[in-house]
Amino acid sequence: MREPDVEIGASVKADEVVFHETPDVEERAGAEPEGESEASTERRNLPRPAKLDTTYRDVRVSHRLRARLTGADDDSAAAEDEDDPAEPDA
Amino acid sequence: MNQPPAGGAPGEDPDVLLDVPVVKVDEVEIEVEELRADVSLRAAVLDVLDLGVGADVDLGRVSLTLRGVEAQAMLKVRLDNVARIIDRVLDTVDANPELLAGTARGAGAAAGELGAGTVAGELGGGAGRVRNGIDARRPPRRPHAGRETGLERPRPAPPPGPGPGPRPRRDEPERRHEPEPQDRRERRDDRERRAARDVPEKADDLAAGALAAALARKSVRAGRDLIGGVLKRLPGM
Numbered sequence: 001m002r003e004p005d006v007e008i009g010a011s012v013k014a015d016e017v018v019f020h021e022t023p024d025v026e027e028r029a030g031a032e033p034e035g036e037s038e039a040s041t042e043r044r045n046l047p048r049p050a051k052l053d054t055t056y057r058d059v060r061v062s063h064r065l066r067a068r069l070t071g072a073d074d075d076s077a078a079a080e081d082e083d084d085p086a087e088p089d090a
Numbered sequence: 091m092n093q094p095p096a097g098g099a100p101g102e103d104p105d106v107l108l109d110v111p112v113v114k115v116d117e118v119e120i121e122v123e124e125l126r127a128d129v130s131l132r133a134a135v136l137d138v139l140d141l142g143v144g145a146d147v148d149l150g151r152v153s154l155t156l157r158g159v160e161a162q163a164m165l166k167v168r169l170d171n172v173a174r175i176i177d178r179v180l181d182t183v184d185a186n187p188e189l190l191a192g193t194a195r196g197a198g199a200a201a202g203e204l205g206a207g208t209v210a211g212e213l214g215g216g217a218g219r220v221r222n223g224i225d226a227r228r229p230p231r232r233p234h235a236g237r238e239t240g241l242e243r244p245r246p247a248p249p250p251g252p253g254p255g256p257r258p259r260r261d262e263p264e265r266r267h268e269p270e271p272q273d274r275r276e277r278r279d280d281r282e283r284r285a286a287r288d289v290p291e292k293a294d295d296l297a298a299g300a301l302a303a304a305l306a307r308k309s310v311r312a313g314r315d316l317i318g319g320v321l322k323r324l325p326g327m
Contacts, residue, residue, distance in 0.1 A: 019154045
């Protein structure tokens with residue numbers, strides 16, 4: 001994707017992580033009338049899905065959610081760089 | 091932390107930036123209900139363009155414990171792409187003010203076919219407000235060397251005369267006031283005849299009518315396509 005118009009990003013690094021409940025995560029990204037979106041996640045030492053009441057050590061999670069309008073002048077670029085729509089990430 | 095959670099091209103700062111660089115916590119227990127991060131951008135140009143782009147993350151419920159935490163968060167908005175799209179639309183309207191006039195005429199005609207006078211009034215009034223809005227709020231985007239804006243101008247006041255009464259006859263040589271020049275009168279009559287007919291005569295008028303029909307159908311995409319077609323016909327665009 002080219003430079004996104006809107007972007008949300010977060011990163012967490014922890015020595016230890018314990019989940020007490022299963023996270024209920026929803027995320028959406030998109031553009032009207034037409035656009036593209038992208039979600040990317042980097043996880044280290046944290047399986048998907050995470051198990052409850054399990055201690056995970058040296059964890060790092062980085063997530064980014066981006067969206068961009070595709071206008072008349074970059075339709076061709078969008079066609080070359082087709083990205084899957086954002087999907088929820090547990 | 092070694093790398094930012096999100097970023098753009100080096101050297102290109104976003105127009106809106108919410109940055110939580112680093113938060114360090116030894117130990118934290120988190121219980122959250124309905125935590126939401128939402129960023130969106132919406133822009134509209136007249137009735138021609140309505141666009142939006144956004145992203146949001148919703149955590150319904152989270153319960154976890156973290157130790158030795160470093161966290162970052164970032165939210166960015168860049169306006170250059172949206173501005174470029176809007177700029178093209180405004181340039182199109184700027185170069186083709188007939189689009190706006192055609193919108194009003196086409197909407198009126200369409201509503202007439204439907205027999206919906208109320209709709210005609212609303213659509214026509216909307217177009218009129220749009221035209222006034224451009225004239226009042228928006229400075230010229232570039233020099234208009236001899237270009238007609240297409241906005242209606244008040245008619246020149248009639249020349250000062252003796253007041254209401256019979257119009258002077260041409261065969262009255264003793265009258266002081268010169269009769270209206272023939273070429274000027276012909277131009278005025280021609281304008282009035284055109285207005286009375288209210289029939290599209292030029293390609294742009296036809297495009298404007300189609301645009302109005304597309305807008306009446308609430309089809310933004312169709313409107314954009316029509317504008318794109320007009321753009322292709324313009325020299326140098």
